[in-house]
Amino acid sequence: MRPLTKLYARKIYRQKLIYIFFACFFTASFFYAFLISTPQMEEMLNIDIGVVGGKNFPEFMMRFYVGTVGILFNAFLLSLFICEEDRSRMLYQPLLHGETRSRMIRSKVCVAVGMSMIFVLLTAFINYLTAFMRWGYEIFQQDACIRTLMKYMLSGIYMSVITLGIVALCICTRSAWKTIFSVVIYLLIDQFIYSSNVALLQKIWVGYYLNLWTFTYEYQNIPLNRLLMGMSIMILYGIAFFKISLWRTQKMDF
Amino acid sequence: MEKIISVKNLRKTYKKSNKLNSETAVDNVCFELTPQSIMGLLGTNGAGKTTTLKMITNLCSKDKGKIVIDNVSLDENPGLALSKVGAALDTPSFYQELTAKENIECFAHLYKNIPDGQVMELLDYVGLKNQAEKKVKQFSLGMKQRLALARAMLGQPKLIILDEPANGLDPQGQIDLYRLICDMAKERNTTFIVSSHQLHDMEKFCTDILILDKGKSILQGKTEEILSETTNIVDCILEESKTAETLLSRCQGISLVSQKGNLFTIRLETVCFDEFIKKLIANHLYIRYLSMRKYSLQDLFLKLTGGA
Numbered sequence: 001m002r003p004l005t006k007l008y009a010r011k012i013y014r015q016k017l018i019y020i021f022f023a024c025f026f027t028a029s030f031f032y033a034f035l036i037s038t039p040q041m042e043e044m045l046n047i048d049i050g051v052v053g054g055k056n057f058p059e060f061m062m063r064f065y066v067g068t069v070g071i072l073f074n075a076f077l078l079s080l081f082i083c084e085e086d087r088s089r090m091l092y093q094p095l096l097h098g099e100t101r102s103r104m105i106r107s108k109v110c111v112a113v114g115m116s117m118i119f120v121l122l123t124a125f126i127n128y129l130t131a132f133m134r135w136g137y138e139i140f141q142q143d144a145c146i147r148t149l150m151k152y153m154l155s156g157i158y159m160s161v162i163t164l165g166i167v168a169l170c171i172c173t174r175s176a177w178k179t180i181f182s183v184v185i186y187l188l189i190d191q192f193i194y195s196s197n198v199a200l201l202q203k204i205w206v207g208y209y210l211n212l213w214t215f216t217y218e219y220q221n222i223p224l225n226r227l228l229m230g231m232s233i234m235i236l237y238g239i240a241f242f243k244i245s246l247w248r249t250q251k252m253d254f
Numbered sequence: 255m256e257k258i259i260s261v262k263n264l265r266k267t268y269k270k271s272n273k274l275n276s277e278t279a280v281d282n283v284c285f286e287l288t289p290q291s292i293m294g295l296l297g298t299n300g301a302g303k304t305t306t307l308k309m310i311t312n313l314c315s316k317d318k319g320k321i322v323i324d325n326v327s328l329d330e331n332p333g334l335a336l337s338k339v340g341a342a343l344d345t346p347s348f349y350q351e352l353t354a355k356e357n358i359e360c361f362a363h364l365y366k367n368i369p370d371g372q373v374m375e376l377l378d379y380v381g382l383k384n385q386a387e388k389k390v391k392q393f394s395l396g397m398k399q400r401l402a403l404a405r406a407m408l409g410q411p412k413l414i415i416l417d418e419p420a421n422g423l424d425p426q427g428q429i430d431l432y433r434l435i436c437d438m439a440k441e442r443n444t445t446f447i448v449s450s451h452q453l454h455d456m457e458k459f460c461t462d463i464l465i466l467d468k469g470k471s472i473l474q475g476k477t478e479e480i481l482s483e484t485t486n487i488v489d490c491i492l493e494e495s496k497t498a499e500t501l502l503s504r505c506q507g508i509s510l511v512s513q514k515g516n517l518f519t520i521r522l523e524t525v526c527f528d529e530f531i532k533k534l535i536a537n538h539l540y541i542r543y544l545s546m547r548k549y550s551l552q553d554l555f556l557k558l559t560g561g562a
Contacts, residue, residue, distance in 0.1 A: 007364075090349070094364060095336075096406075097364045097365065
């Protein structure tokens with residue numbers, strides 16, 4: 001790993017926000033597993049325990065993270081990581097010590113994407129842990145387990161693309177609030193496109209495929225053509241976001 | 255003679271908020287520096303000092319011009335050119351949660367050949383050895399300035415650029431910092447570009463001066479030459495101000511710089527001090543107060559930038 005990447009990785013994992021967030025996520029997952037899925041709560045909340053509990057619980061909880069919460073959390077974290085560093089004049093410091101702009105942004109992207117993947121892994125671990133504590137070995141039923149882990153992997157890819165998008169936003173806007181506001185707008189548009197019937201727009205919208213995988217095909221296997229189509233679109237978006245970040249960084253006046 | 259930095263026809267314009275007009279921040283700035291020079295970059299706020307320094311460090315794009323650092327063109331090989339430069343720009347910024355030593359180490363890792371112990375040596379050099387394990391968030395601005403200097407010294411650069419390094423320092427701190435810069439220039443064969451508003455101190459320790467006004471270079475050269483070329487200033491209080499004013503404005507070889515009531519400030523152009531006194535006496539002017547002072551960098555700066 002390059003020294004600059006190491007420096008950034010060290011910097012981001014020192015953020016207390018991450019540990020607070022995952023502590024909260026663990027608590028939420030624990031409460032869902034132990035309280036909401038009990039028969040008494042089931043009646044109160046009218047939740048179908050057969051669907052959200054047991055082997056399907058990790059997939060059910062995954063949606064909480066990758067749908068909205070995780071994206072917003074990444075936006076907050078990356079705004080601190082890039083925009084606030086820019087504001088406090090730390091972003092350009094490596095450039096005064098022999099680093100190039102291209103290497104600097106590659107290191108940032110590397111850490112940000114790595115971080116988003118690790119966070120998805122961490123949510124998978126937390127959800128499986130709480131599910132195991134509640135239902136025991138039942139959750140490791142082979143078909144469901146493979147399907148869920150695959151969905152986590154796909155979510156990881158989606159979160160990486162979104163992370164690249166947030167990095168591009170941070171670099172272009174150079175403002176934490178503009179970045180977070182843009183992400184909120186993205187999430188609203190995302191919901192609108194998923195629920196609308198504009199097929200052409202849905203086909204080219206990166207968030208549509210995640211919704212398709214997690215909602216339309218919830219607790220089911222994803223058809224191969226849907227999966228490949230979604231991944232291709234995500235890769236294209238990812239490349240575009242990365243190129244935008246790279247191009248904008250070269251033009252940036254500090 | 256060997257040149258550490260050569261800047262030619264540097265120009266930078268910024269688009270105004272309405273995007274139709276542009277504002278020239280730096281216009282046709284040129285200078286060259288030899289090893290061990292300390293150049294004072296002076297100018298009023300918004301004169302283009304920081305923009306110039308940022309263009310030299312490639313943090314800011316330039317519209318026109320050429321920058322060569324130690325015979326390496328910044329445009330052609332920015333990586334190599336900037337490896338010879340250390341800089342502390344803007345307000346010193348650090349990772350607040352890390353200690354002084356950790357902060358310097360973070361950046362030391364970006365260099366390939368930093369020997370063990372150099373971080374502590376640098377901290378010792380800037381007088382922060384005893385604070386090495388203290389978190390930067392507990393540092394005063396003066397300590398941060400010193401730490402920024404230590405960071406700029408990493409990799410033993412041939413050229414160090416400091417943007418208003420004396421900001422926030424107490425008078426003793428300023429003197430110590432300037433001494434440190436002078437020592438470094440001599441002992442480590444380092445060249446410095448220092449932007450500052452401390453004209454009195456700059457006059458003492460800078461070998462070269464460059465004054466910018468509205469982005470343009472209005473004066474540059476060796477400090478000694480600039481100040482020796484300029485003439486002496488006489489402050490005098492004379493009776494009968496009307497008569498004195500008429501006489502002084504007619505008198506050849508002198509020029510009236512300013513007048514506040516009976517207090518006249520006069521620049522001796524070609525006339526020496528003795529001759530000037532003789533002229534006053536010959537014209538029966540009663541002198542209540544008379545003092546001569548050397549034309550300082552501050553006088554020159556104010557004259558050139560149109561200050562009071």
